[in-house]
Amino acid sequence: MTVKAMDKAPERPVALVTGATSGIGLAVARDLGARGHRVFVCARTEVKVKQTVADLQAEGLSVQGAAADVRDRAAVQDLVAAAVATYGAPVSILVNNAGRSGGGATAGITDELWHDVIDTNLNSVFLLTREVLTSGGLGAEPWGRIINIASTAGKQGVLLGAPYSASKHAVVGFTKALGKELAPTGTTVNAVCPGYVETPMAARVRTGYAQVWDTTEEYVQEQLESKIPLGRYSTPQEVAGLVGYLTTDLAASITAQALNVCGGLGNF
Numbered sequence: 020m021t022v023k024a025m026d027k028a029p030e031r032p033v034a035l036v037t038g039a040t041s042g043i044g045l046a047v048a049r050d051l052g053a054r055g056h057r058v059f060v061c062a063r064t065e066v067k068v069k070q071t072v073a074d075l076q077a078e079g080l081s082v083q084g085a086a087a088d089v090r091d092r093a094a095v096q097d098l099v100a101a102a103v104a105t106y107g108a109p110v111s112i113l114v115n116n117a118g119r120s121g122g123g124a125t126a127g128i129t130d131e132l133w134h135d136v137i138d139t140n141l142n143s144v145f146l147l148t149r150e151v152l153t154s155g156g157l158g159a160e161p162w163g164r165i166i167n168i169a170s171t172a173g174k175q176g177v178l179l180g181a182p183y184s185a186s187k188h189a190v191v192g193f194t195k196a197l198g199k200e201l202a203p204t205g206t207t208v209n210a211v212c213p214g215y216v217e218t219p220m221a222a223r224v225r226t227g228y229a230q231v232w233d234t235t236e237e238y239v240q241e242q243l244e245s246k247i248p249l250g251r252y253s254t255p256q257e258v259a260g261l262v263g264y265l266t267t268d269l270a271a272s273i274t275a276q277a278l279n280v281c282g283g284l285g286n287f
């Protein structure tokens with residue numbers, strides 16, 4: 020199917036969004052649904068997946084989902100199979116969004132924390148991408164989009180966030196390499212790099228700094244906001260807006276890039 024033919028197709032391509040029950044992933048699922056895509060969502064907590072599907076369906080969007088842990092290869096295989104079976108179509112858009120924060124003074128970081136941050140933020144991106152390119156059907160399609168939610172922490176170091184920063188730098192590297200690899204196929208691959216975005220994860224990060232610095236979460240928020248030229252956190256909707264744009268045909272020449280949504284926090 021050509022890109023033009025795809026534009027005219029009665030049903031827009033299927034999008035798989037990981038970590039879509041909260042924050043940025045939820046905003047992305049809602050935005051892609053509003054653009055007419057058939058969306059398949061996942062997160063680990065089944066009750067939240069069901070609630071998210073019900074909420075988005077109640078908004079008139081075409082959304083289904085399943086509980087899945089993106090760290091688990093078998094779960095990833097089942098997830099992609101479920102998305103394909105549900106819509107009877109390949110997964111044409113993959114948004115690797117599921118992620119976790121994690122850090123502390125490096126000398127005190129446990130093996131468990133290190134490996135879990137890398138498994139959740141980096142290894143999952145490889146597992147999902149490989150599965151969508153094979154059993155998900157994306158590799159055989161003339162059009163596709165892979166969008167990895169990295170972070171400005173994937174371009175600059177984050178104080179007391181070595182595992183997180185390492186995982187996100189690696190996601191940016193993976194994105195750039197895969198973008199070159201898939202360029203001849205019509206599938207673009209990009210990373211979207213949020214700065215500070217007001218989500219439950221952002222609140223957990225403030226709690227963590229408040230504990231380490233022995234201060235209040237309000238003080239931490241002031242400190243973080245003072246580093247952002249715009250003076251405020253970005254919204255999940257602002258991040259979803261760039262993700263949505265990257266799925267359009269106008270964005271066909273954007274590939275192998277890492278694009279910030281950060282109020283000026285990141286500068287490259």
Ligand SMILES: NC(=O)c1ccc[n+]([C@@H]2O[C@H](COP(=O)([O-])OP(=O)(O)OC[C@H]3O[C@@H](n4cnc5c(N)ncnc54)[C@H](OP(=O)(O)O)[C@@H]3O)[C@@H](O)[C@H]2O)c1
Pocket residue numbers: 037038039040041042043044061062063064067087088089090116117118119120139168169170171212213214215216217218219220221
């Ligand atoms: N918020 C920020 O300031 C910010 C800045 C830069 C980058 N980011 C990145 O943006 C992405 C989303 O962050 P957010 O702030 O929206 O986080 P959030 O509000 O904590 O939401 C995270 C989502 O991912 C799911 N999830 C977590 N671990 C998972 C796993 N192993 N398997 C499947 N799903 C999993 C969560 O559901 P369950 O817990 O039920 O699984 C939830 O739906 C992350 O990759 C994060 O690193 C965020």
